Structure formats: structure tokens, C-alpha cells
Amino acid sequence: ENLLARRMYDLGTETAFEVLAKAKALEAQGKDIIHLEIGEPDFDTPRNIIDAAIKALNSGYTHYTPAPGLMEVRQAIAEYATRQKGVPYTAEEVVVTPGGKPIMFFSILALVDPGDEVIYPNPGFPIYESVIKFVGGKPVPIPIREENDFRLDVEELARLITPRTKMIIINSPANPTGGVLTREDVEHIADLVRGKNIIVLSDEIYDRIVYDGAQPVSIASLPGMKDWTIILDGFSKTYAMTGWRLGYGLMHKELAARIAQLMVNSNSCTAAFVQIAGIEALTGPQDAACAMVAEFKRRRDIIVEGLNSIPGITCKKPVGSFYVFPNVKSFGRPSKEIADFLLEEAGVAVLGGTAFGEYGEGYLRLSYANSVENIQKALNRMEDALRKLR
Numbered sequence: 001e002n003l004l005a006r007r008m009y010d011l012g013t014e015t016a017f018e019v020l021a022k023a024k025a026l027e028a029q030g031k032d033i034i035h036l037e038i039g040e041p042d043f044d045t046p047r048n049i050i051d052a053a054i055k056a057l058n059s060g061y062t063h064y065t066p067a068p069g070l071m072e073v074r075q076a077i078a079e080y081a082t083r084q085k086g087v088p089y090t091a092e093e094v095v096v097t098p099g100g101k102p103i104m105f106f107s108i109l110a111l112v113d114p115g116d117e118v119i120y121p122n123p124g125f126p127i128y129e130s131v132i133k134f135v136g137g138k139p140v141p142i143p144i145r146e147e148n149d150f151r152l153d154v155e156e157l158a159r160l161i162t163p164r165t166k167m168i169i170i171n172s173p174a175n176p177t178g179g180v181l182t183r184e185d186v187e188h189i190a191d192l193v194r195g196k197n198i199i200v201l202s203d204e205i206y207d208r209i210v211y212d213g214a215q216p217v218s219i220a221s222l223p224g225m226k227d228w229t230i231i232l233d234g235f236s237k238t239y240a241m242t243g244w245r246l247g248y249g250l251m252h253k254e255l256a257a258r259i260a261q262l263m264v265n266s267n268s269c270t271a272a273f274v275q276i277a278g279i280e281a282l283t284g285p286q287d288a289a290c291a292m293v294a295e296f297k298r299r300r301d302i303i304v305e306g307l308n309s310i311p312g313i314t315c316k317k318p319v320g321s322f323y324v325f326p327n328v329k330s331f332g333r334p335s336k337e338i339a340d341f342l343l344e345e346a347g348v349a350v351l352g353g354t355a356f357g358e359y360g361e362g363y364l365r366l367s368y369a370n371s372v373e374n375i376q377k378a379l380n381r382m383e384d385a386l387r388k389l390r
């Protein structure tokens, strides 16, 4: 242990993976566990994408590719992003990576010096804070509050910006709350950062998973913002491709070249046949992706209604992602304790809100990327178990 480099003590983790390991251990002992802790679609990858990967393997896409990705893949992503996000992108502004997560890691590594301040959503995806600390940056949390429909408060953001602010991370639709920023929110954020040498890392990985007509606005589409924004996106959630490891960043082409250099120094490139399958995902039929969203919506309605009918729990209906973030403050216990109790007592694996930062206290995160049958079973078990906590 004392052989570790000092920086390793500043590196955090993602609790979801720990809870998953604990749940699996209980399963190995014969316990029946319902998994609502994992952030991945339960659907299989659409057939046309799998077939495209097989075809690519058979056609020799088994070699290294250029570090930022195959040109035809970067081109397809640029065209897709131009359509989907309403911002004109070219292939040289695209870096293909094994999942979207490396874009988080690489952009913070490439841009944040020790002492630089990075504002990030809290509760939010835990890797933001972890990597900011890892590079010696100063993490500045912006609280994400239920009262504000789990959107960041722009006035609060204004107060947190200082001359040392180097980067602001936004995530809409959000993990773990499902909050979606409105166009006005995004415009206000852009007004706050314009002309200040602040980079916005916009994590848009859930931008296709929205309900009730919600329309996420990419901050890159606002006047003057494109060159100051890094968009993180990928295939994991939209196309149920978590295990493929395929994502990308959209950014200024000079920064893209630097991120590609980090790829050279780490992964070399993203798997060639996986990249080719990505073209099919973006340009092939979208009905499977749309069907998943329709099914998520059905489950969201069921889980929100079910949670609200459990005494002591209140749950807002989120308009994006596949998570709910119910309020469990009435139990008067730390949310981590409630999550542990639910796993052991009810066999329902969920995450305590503090797995996403200190401002997540008083909430649980449940992923409804699970069957309606399992969701209903989990709700019943939770109701029974939570009676003992009241």
C-alpha cells in the first residue's frame, strides 16, 4: 500500500460498482437480489449494430486505428452531432474513445492545473470530483436541489465563479437525479462564462433519453460557445452498448489533437470493429433506441407512483435519464444506511444519495433500467422493509 504514488490517495471511485459487488456476493450466498443500483440499460444491443460489428470483424477491422478514431467514424459522429445537437461539427473536432468516461478523464487532465477550480454538480456523477482531485484541481460543488427540479441554480453558479475557475461541468439530463436544464438555464450559464476563459464540459450522454417532450439544449449551440465547450457523449446508454466501450468528445480541433495525444499515451485507439459498429448505430434504423425510451418512460411512471405510495418517501417525476432520486429524509437516517438496510433486509440494491456527493444526503438513487416485474417486486419489498425503519 505505501508503494502507491501520492496522487492515488486523491482518486475516488464509483460506489455503484462496490454495491454491485456486494449484491453479487449476497447472490452467491443464495439471496435473491433485485438490481436497481446499476446505471445501464437492461436491453440487448440492437441486432443491426451487432451484425455490423461482426461484419467489420470479418472484413479485417482488427488492427490499430488512428488515435482519435477512424476518419469515417469521426465523420459519421460529426454529422450526427450536427443534426442532434444543432451545432455544426467537423470530423477533426471529434475524438473517439473507449466509452464517454475517458473524455471526462482526459479533458480534466489536459486542462486543469493544480489549484484551478472546477465547478461540478453535486449530487452528480462521482467521477467528476474524483478526477478533479486526482489532478490537484480544487473541486467546487454546485448543489443540485430538489426544490429547483434538480436543475442547478444559476444565481448560485454565478457566486461560485472566481478568477481561478477553469472549468464548469454540467450534465443534462443528469445522473443521478434525472434533472434536465431548460433553455433559459443553459443560456444563463453561457452568459456567465462567455469571455472568461472558462471551459464547459457538457456531459450529454443521456440527451436522447428524455420524456414528456423535454428537449435538452446543448450549450455548444449557443452563440460563441462552441469553441469553449467539450461535449461528452457516447453509445452506452442510447444504444444499450455499455460493454462495447464506445464514446466520444466534441471539441475545438486543437484540443482534440491534444486529447488524441492522451489516447496515444494510454489506449492507442478505440477497438476498430467497435468503431465501425458505431456508424451503424448512428446511421441505421433508430426504432430500437426509440422503443427503449418508450419502455423507460413506462417504467418511470410505475416506479415514481410506487415510491410515492410508500409511507415516508416522496419522489419527483424526472424528465430525463433512467434514474429516480426519491427523498427519504423523513426516516431521519443517513441515506447510505437506508441503502445498506434495503440491500440486506429487502434484497433490493439501490445507492445512497451521498454516493454522488454530500448534497445527495437524504435521497436514494434507483435505476429503473430493469423489468416492470422486478420494479414492482422491489417496490413491494421496500415498502415492507421500510416499515421497520419508521
Ligand code: PLP
Pocket (backbone or CB within 6 Å): 039, 098, 099, 100, 101, 102, 125, 171, 174, 175, 203, 205, 233, 234, 235, 236, 242, 246, 247
Ligand atoms: N456520464 C454520466 C453522467 C454517466 O452516468 C456515465 C455512465 O454511467 C458516463 C458518463 C460514462 O459512460 P460510458 O463511459 O459508458 O460512455
